[in-house]
Amino acid sequence: MTKIKRAHGVVREFLGKYKAYIWVTIIAILVVVGYFYAQILEEQIPEIDWKTTFFSILGGLGIFLYGINLMGDSLKALAGNKLKLIIEKTTNTPIKGILVGIIITGLIQSSSGTTALTVGLVRAGLMTLPQAVGIIIGANIGTTVTSFLLGLKIKEYALPIMAAGAFLIFFTQRKRYKQLGGVLLGFGMLFYGLDEMGGALKQLAKLDQFKAMLSAVGDTPFLGLMAGAGTTALVQSSSATIGILQSLYSTGSMELIGAVAILFGNNIGTTVTAVLASLGGSIAAKRTAAAHVLFNLIGSLMFMLFLVPYTKLIAYLEITILHNNNPEMTISFAHMGFNIVNTFIMFWFINQLVWLVKFLVRGEDGLIEVDVDSLDDKLIQEAPILALESAKMVVINMGKVAQQMFDGVLKYSFDNNKKYFENGMQIEEMLDTIDKKAHDYLVKISQADLDKTGSSNQAAYVDTIRDFERIGDHCTNLYQFFEMRHEDKVELSPEARKELEKLYAVVKETLELTVEAFDTQSKETSKRVMDREDVINRLVIKNRKRHIMRINNRQSSETQDEMYVDILSNIERIGDHCNNIVINVVQEYYYNEELDYEFND
CATH class of the missing domain: 1.20.58.220 (Phosphate transport system protein phou homolog 2; domain 2)
Incomplete structure (x- = not known):
């Protein structure tokens, strides 16, 4: 066991030192390999501009990821310490924790960011694990805000929105205006990056090979589940995976049942960020990450058992509410419905989930716990x-x-x-x-x-x-x-x-x-x-x-x-x-x- 811990420490230290270099190397390899492979494909399938398609997907994904990160960071900066104060003051019960998790994650567009704030409060003794679990559950619903934003038909306004944000950043002096500029710039980049990816995916949708691959996902739902989990774990952004999924479904490249299966897998893959953040961290951090994993894993596997009837329900809503006019919003409904129903079911089992988390992640933090709840206001008068x-x-x-x-x-x-x-x-x-x-x-x-x-x-x-x-x-x-x-x-x-x-x-x-x-x-x-x-x-x-x-x-x-x-x-x-x-x-x-x-x- 000591040797395993030592090896784990060496690997963690290596990744900590060279993580940036590793990612730069991976991206460089992808670009070079993609460039030469595109040249080969152009000779075999000349009807598609492979270089432009490949770089549009890669560049669009990069713009999308940076946009969502910039928007979230700018919103957090605008809010200042208020986010942490809101979490601290209004989570004395799990149901309040769920509501706070929804609101905070909807604002900062990052369930990982909400989880990080929660871990800090657990460590400070200001929040119990059941309250933290409530926030994590709510954070899952909060992430659906992004998919609804992407379902809005405002792609043609992406560039003006980006311009407005850039002007606020570069031509204003007040800090809050600059932060607002960051929000607008990031918001515009979301749609611009998604539009770039969507245009490239439309080209791929013409290929019989691409259609066959996506058809296999629809025929084998568990393949879609694994594809969604793997893709989200790789890019560490559930919003990016959902954005790609919306583009694929809107172009008619994918059947709804395959898209829904990928959605369920996406909810499993999104927990990887919290797991990575907890490695080498405190027991509280590991338990919080474990709660996130268990909640999403149990929910996804449970919904896979009812994949066909759930897909039929979403298809019915698509016809009756959306009138088949907004396929992107169909994916948003499927995403939101899954998270709301999963939250409603798991809410009644929060104590059991906490027990399971404590059973799986044993031990105590080496840090001293300070019980600030002992500072009772009633005692001052009495x-x-x-x-x-x-x-x-x-x-x-x-x-x-x-x-x-x-x-x-x-x-x-x-x-x-x-x-x-x-x-x-x-x-x-x-x-x-x-x-x-x-x-x-x-x-x-x-x-x-x-x-x-x-x-x-x-x-x-x-x-x-x-x-x-x-x-x-x-x-x-x-x-x-x-x-x-x-x-x-x-x-x-x-x-x-x-x-x-x-x-x-x-x-x-x-x-x-x-x-x-x-x-x-x-x-x-x-x-x-x-x-x-x-x-x-x-x-x-x-x-x-x-x-x-x-x-x-x-x-x-x-x-x-x-x-x-x-x-x-x-x-x-x-x-x-x-x-x-x-x-x-x-x-x-x-x-x-x-x-x-x-x-x-």
């Missing part, structure tokens, strides 16, 4: 001292989370494992969430009837929260510095590495003592923190001087260690914030001439 004690426990756990974040920095500094970076960014989100919740709660406590000691403690806790949050910010800076170094393949010099290891050891101990001092209110422990903070300052000064000497002696280049001074500055600031925290305990400074810390040089 027993403000107890409310203050609850807040103190949250602050203590916040300090432990900050410790854990710094431990990750220590590992990531010398080991380019993307897992450490991803965990660090998730912990930063946790700290920000705890900071806001605890700060707001303490402000409410300040309005209660507290004695002098209680008021003093309340003020000290507010300051401590701010310091722990700032420690998290400095850790984030360190993660980002080392991420840049790893990406640029810039290694620390042996001397700098030794200096950092020694400095890290002091900071790690200082953080542990800081949390202990705040917890126990021990002046003796606080004094030890102050002594070590002095050691940190002296080491930082010494290391800066050594760094400059190495550059002057050409033992190290400025390019190689250009961020080293910034790294030292952030470490120094972590020590400063530890000092700030214990000052509230002792209410005075302790300085000793002799430092009570020993080094082995």
